[in-house]
Amino acid sequence: MKKYLLILLCLATFGLTACSQVTNDQQTTEVSKEVNEMEDKVVKTEEEWKEELTDEEFRVLRLKGTEMAFTGEFEKHKEDGIYVCGGCGNKLFTSETKYDSHCGWPSFFEPVSENSIVETEDNTLGKRRIEITCAKCGGHLGHVFNDGPQPTGLRYCINSISLDFDKEEKAKEEAKEKKE
Ligand SMILES: [Zn+2]
Incomplete structure (x- = not known):
């Protein structure tokens, strides 16, 4: 037992x-x-961002400002490449999804990936809009509207100043694809 x-x-x-x-x-x-x-994630204090960005970049990216329509560097930009976040370099949109929306800001119908951006409801200015921020650093990019072209029907309306353009990154990816 x-x-x-x-x-x-x-x-x-x-x-x-x-x-x-x-x-x-x-x-x-x-x-x-x-x-x-x-x-x-890229985590920085607002003081650090202020030192790193220009006044206008800071106003748009960190204080959710909007650049004046038809004044941005990439509004009519047509080169092949990848548009990255002006704050942290996160890949956001490719030139293949950019189209001319005549709205005054660079417009895209699709982000590089769902994980590259964050969508948040924005009820400022007395209307309901969807704000787009960078998933990596939280920088304000613009808004998304549902009057875009197919295949998505979406218009990602983005401030030029929130973006940087990388021509070489795109070429590198194409070279890699050819190899494979
Ligand atoms: Zn970013």
Whole structure:
């Protein structure tokens, strides 16, 4: 009888240890996932941004301003390449999705990926709009409207000043595609 009890006790202890092991592993995975997500983000104080950006970039990217229509550098820009975030370099739009919307700001019908931007409801100016920010640094980019061309029917209306243009990045990707 004593022997059975001992075996039972052993089994119970083993079971408990195994159980807590699993929980520990799960916790570790969750924590490291969080750390990875944090590493992807660009976190800076507003003071740091102020030092890094020009006054106008700061006003638009960090204070959610809007550049004057038809004045932006990329409004009529037609070169092949990738438009990246002016704050952190995150890839946002390709030249293939840029089109002439005649609205006064560079317009795209699709972002590089769903994860590159964040959409937030914006109820300022007494109307409901969807604000677009950079997923990596939180910089304000513009708004998205549903009067764009197919295939998405969307118009990502973006301030030129929130963007930088990378011609070489696009060429590099094309070269890579050819190799594969
Ligand atoms: Zn950014």
